[in-house]
Amino acid sequence: MKNYLQPVSLDHAYLLFNLGATSLVSASHQADEDVMPATWVCPLDLKPSKVTAVIDRTHYTRGLIEKSGYFALMLPGKGIIDQVMYLGTTSKNDEINKLEKSGSEFFYFPGFDIPMVCGCAAYAIFKVIPEEHNEKTYDLFIGECVGAWSDCRVCRNGHWSFDQENDSLRLLHYSAGGHFYTLGDSISPKKI
Amino acid sequence: MKNYLQPVSLDHAYLLFNLGATSLVSASHQADEDVMPATWVCPLDLKPSKVTAVIDRTHYTRGLIEKSGYFALMLPGKGIIDQVMYLGTTSKNDEINKLEKSGSEFFYFPGFDIPMVCGCAAYAIFKVIPEEHNEKTYDLFIGECVGAWSDCRVCRNGHWSFDQENDSLRLLHYSAGGHFYTLGDSISPKKI
Numbered sequence: 258m259k260n261y262l263q264p265v266s267l268d269h270a271y272l273l274f275n276l277g278a279t280s281l282v283s284a285s286h287q288a289d290e291d292v293m294p295a296t297w298v299c300p301l302d303l304k305p306s307k308v309t310a311v312i313d314r315t316h317y318t319r320g321l322i323e324k325s326g327y328f329a330l331m332l333p334g335k336g337i338i339d340q341v342m343y344l345g346t347t348s349k350n351d352e353i354n355k356l357e358k359s360g361s362e363f364f365y366f367p368g369f370d371i372p373m374v375c376g377c378a379a380y381a382i383f384k385v386i387p388e389e390h391n392e393k394t395y396d397l398f399i400g401e402c403v404g405a406w407s408d409c410r411v412c413r414n415g416h417w418s419f420d421q422e423n424d425s426l427r428l429l430h431y432s433a434g435g436h437f438y439t440l441g442d443s444i445s446p447k448k449i
Numbered sequence: 450m451k452n453y454l455q456p457v458s459l460d461h462a463y464l465l466f467n468l469g470a471t472s473l474v475s476a477s478h479q480a481d482e483d484v485m486p487a488t489w490v491c492p493l494d495l496k497p498s499k500v501t502a503v504i505d506r507t508h509y510t511r512g513l514i515e516k517s518g519y520f521a522l523m524l525p526g527k528g529i530i531d532q533v534m535y536l537g538t539t540s541k542n543d544e545i546n547k548l549e550k551s552g553s554e555f556f557y558f559p560g561f562d563i564p565m566v567c568g569c570a571a572y573a574i575f576k577v578i579p580e581e582h583n584e585k586t587y588d589l590f591i592g593e594c595v596g597a598w599s600d601c602r603v604c605r606n607g608h609w610s611f612d613q614e615n616d617s618l619r620l621l622h623y624s625a626g627g628h629f630y631t632l633g634d635s636i637s638p639k640k641i
Contacts, residue, residue, distance in 0.1 A: 272624075272625050275488055275622075275623055275624055275625060276469065276622045276623070276624060276630060277468065277469015277470060277471075277488075277491075277622055278469060279469075296467055296469075296492075297491050297492050297493065298491070299469075299489050299490070299491035299501065299503070300488075300489050300503070301489065301503060301587055301589065302503075302587065307587075309491065309501060309589070311491070311492070311493060335636060338636060338637075338638045339638045339639050339640070341638070342638035342639075342640060343640075346640075390582070391583065395493055395494065395499075395591070397493065397501070399587070415625065416624070416625055416626075417624050417625075417630070419630075427633070429636070430467075430468045430469055430622075430632065431467055431468070432464075432467055432468060432608070432609050432635070433464050433467060433607065433608055433609075434608075435637060435638065436635060436636075436637050437635070437636050437637065437638075438468060438609070438611075438632050438633055438634065438635050438636065439633040439634055439636050440622065440630050440632070440633050441619070441630055441631040441632050441633030441634070442630065442631055442633070443624070443628060443629070443630050444527055444530060444621070444628075444629050444630065444631050445530075445627060445628050445629065446530045446531045446533070446534035446627065446629075447531050447534075448531070448534060448535075448538075
């Protein structure tokens with residue numbers, strides 16, 4: 258696979274999450290790793306980019322985030338929707354070989370041991386800013402970006418541009434009951 | 450205008466925000482009111498529905514939220530993109546007649562004095578759950594839903610269904626630099 262991934266500056270990484278697409282969240286601790294979808298992810302700050310992510314305490318991934326202090330967010334393209342669904346409907350609490358059975362291909366960025374799923378339009382790694390009250394009361398985690406990358410065919414330094422040729426990388430937006438929407442066309446107001 | 454708005458149950462209101470669309474946020478205090486776009490809005494909890502919303506301290510709307518303890522979120526359709534842009538590029542700090550000059554039409558739900566903008570696909574009102582640390586440190590507000598409604602032509606009790614006939618209500622997703630995307634087509638994985 259040709260490597261289309263290019264770095265995104267830490268001050269632009271929040272732009273990856275402006276569109277409100279469904280993400281995959283991953284984490285690892287001492288070679289134990291997991292990946293799950295997370296729809297409730299949102300930018301929080303610009304410089305450096307921060308996000309909020311709601312990660313329920315029942316998820317295996319949450320323990321790995323708490324132990325390691327890091328998590329990654331990825332924005333899956335529609336081409337891997339079946340993998341996203343598997344990763345969201347199978348828990349590593351029940352299936353220890355979840356990742357091997359997901360059908361996903363994984364890779365790692367240099368210097369980070371967090372698994373990344375091939376077929377995503379963008380990737381970002383966050384260091385948890387400890388906020389015990391938010392985590393315990395709301396399952397709400399705050400992360401500060403320490404690394405970000407995007408597939409230059411659809412996104413350059415946080416600025417998106419989709420076309421028909423790279424339709425498999427078009428973002429997914431989770432609705433309910435296993436149904437998603439894809440992102441549509443660009444549109445601009447008369448006065449910008 | 451025929452009234453297509455139907456109530457959404459408080460336990461389903463979070464579904465309105467799953468898709469990650471750009472919202473309008475409004476608030477009022479003693480007849481002073483304002484409306485602005487807010488992209489950094491996200492579901493936080495299910496029953497009853499809660500959301501997070503990042504509202505910078507420079508915005509006029511923020512003071513109204515802090516004084517009243519309530520805010521509304523609306524999901525504007527692409528048909529009012531020019532109004533959304535005006536409401537986001539004009540501050541009531543500079544233009545006291547912002548709302549009158551916006552070109553928007555407004556209405557109110559019975560029992561609430563918060564202005565609502567015509568042309569949105571869904572509406573929800575939230576009571577602020579006071580979290581001083583989050584508000585001061587991150588400009589992050591948490592709200593619990595006290596009322597929600599959607600346009601039944603595109604959304605029934607939190608379940609979305611867009612068609613060509615009601616294209617003007619298709620949701621907007623803010624990217625950067627005044628550019629938006631519209632929501633595209635529905636897509637489902639092989640196994641739900």
